[in-house]
Amino acid sequence: MTTASWPATLPVAQVRIARPTDKLAEVVAFYRDLLGLEELYRFEGHAGYDGVMLGLPGAGYHLEFTSFVDGSPGEAPTEDNLLVLYFAGEAAMYPVVQRLGEAGLAPVPPENPYWTANGGLTFEDPDGWRVVLMPKPVF
Template sequence: MTFRYARHTQNLEEIEKFYTEIVGLEKLGGFENHNNYNGIFLGVPNSNWHLEFTSSTEKPASKFDEDDILVFYVNAEIELEIIKRKIKTANKNLEKPKNPYWKKNGIMISDPEGYKIMFSVSHLNFTSADDLTNLVKEKSIKNWSELIEFTRNLRYGRNQNREDFSLVIKENKGTCSSKHSFLKKIADLNKFENIKLVIGMYKMNHLNTSKIGTLLLNNGLEYLPEAHCYLLLNNKRIDITNRNSDFENLKNDILEEIEIEPEQVSTFKMEYHRNYLKKWIDDNNIALSFDKVWEIREKCIAKLEA
C-alpha cells in the first residue's frame, strides 16, 4: 500500500521551498493545468509515501487546530541537529506543542500556511548478531544514533587496513572513508533503510579545509579535487569525519557525487580519484604532472592527520 497525504494550497512555490529546504524532502514530480489544478509531489525516493500539494483558482478552506500535526521521524540526533540549524537559518521560531508528549519528544514549527510540523527521533536498535555489530554492542552503544555520535568523536587517522571495518573501533580512529563505510556496513547488516554511502569530489582549498594552510597556493593551485566520503541519511548529507565536520562547508564546492558500497572505499575509491585527477589535469592544462599533484595531495592529507 502507498500512502499519499494531499492538501490544497495557495502558494506552491513557498510550500515546495519549505518542505525541501527545511524538512529535507525531494520533489518527486508534479503537474500543470490538469483540470484546472497544478500540483507537486514531495517525499523521499523509493519510499511508499509522499505528500501532494495542489493549487487552483479556488481558495483553500482547510481548518485545523493545535493537535493537528504532521510528524516527521528521523533516526538519529545528528539529523535533528541539522534540521534545527536549517530552522534557525530560515529565521523560524520553535513552538510549544499543546500535547505534553510532544513537548518532551520533539520540536515543532509551522509551515508557511500555519500547519504544525513536528520532528522527532525514532531510534534504530541493532538486530543483527554478526561480529561487527557485536563489537559495537560491547562498547555499550545501544542504537544507531549513539553509534554515529561515538564514531564522530573518534580522532582522525588512517587505519592499517581500509577493508577491515572493525579497525575503526579497535584502533579508535578513522578517516572519512573508514568512518562512513563502517557506519554504512553496520546499517546494511542491521537492515536500516534510507542510508547511502557517497563519494563527493569537491574543490579542496584553504577555505573549506583550513588545516592544509597555504600548501596548495604555494604550489600554484587554487584548489585540488579531493574524494570525500559522507552519508546520505533520510535525504540529509551527514559528514562525521571529525567532531567539527559540517557538510554545509563543502556543499557549494561539490563537483560530482556517486553512491558506493562500503567495500568500494579501498581500491575503487583510489582508482576513481586518480582517474578524476588525471582528467582534471588534462582538461584544465595544469602545469604539474599527475605524480606531483598526487604528492601535494598526500601532504594535504598528512596535515589533516596532524
Template sequence: MKLRVARHTNDFTPLIEFYCGALGLEQLGKFSNHDGYDGIFLGKEGEDWHLEFTKSDVAPNHHPDDDDLLVFYIEAEQEYNELNQRIQSKGFQPMKPANPYWKANGTTYVDPDGFHVVISIRK
C-alpha cells in the same frame, strides 16, 4: 500500500522553501492544469509516501488545529540536531506544541499554511 497526504494551498513557493529547503524533502514531480488543478509532489525518493499540494482557482479553506500534526521521525540524534539547525537557519522557529508529549519528544514548527509539523527523535 503507499501513502499520499494531499492538501490544497494558495502558493507552492513557500511550501517548497519549507518542506524542501528547510526540511530536506525533494520535489518528486508536478502536474499542470489537470482538470483545473496544478500540483506538486514532495517527499524522499524511493519511499512509499509523499506529500501532494494542489492549487486551483478555488482558494483553500483551512482550519488547522494545534493538534493536527504532520510528524517526521528521525532515528539518529545527530541528524535530528542538524535538521533542526537547518530549519531554524531558514528562518522557521520552534513553537510550543499543544500536546506536552511533543515538547518532550520533538520540535514543532508551523508550515506556511499554518499547519504544525513535528520533527521527532525516535526513541
C-alpha cells in the same frame, strides 16, 4: 511491531497525503528546501490544479500539495494536526533544525506536551500546519 509489508487485508501499493494551499511555492520551499524532502513530481494546469509531490524516493508514500485556480484554502484546522518525522538520533535531526533556524523559523509550543517532553521540536509551515521533528523513533 514492525511489518515489512501491508497486511493482506489491505494490499496498498502507495500512500499519498494530500492537502490544498494558496501558498504553493512557499509550502514547497518549506518541505523541500528546509525540511529536505525530495520533489518527486510536479504538474500544472490539470483541470485548474497545480501540484507538487514531495517525499522519500522509493518509499511508497509522499505528500501532495495542490493549488486550485479559484483558491485553495490550506490553513490548518487545529494546532494538533501534525506531520511527525522521526530521526535516528539528535545528530540526524540537527541539520534540519539548523536550516529552519537559518530561515528565521523558531519552534512553536505544541498543543500536546508529549512532543516536547520527549525531545521533539514543533514548527509551522506557511499555512500554519505543524511538523514535529522527533529525535528518535517510538518503536
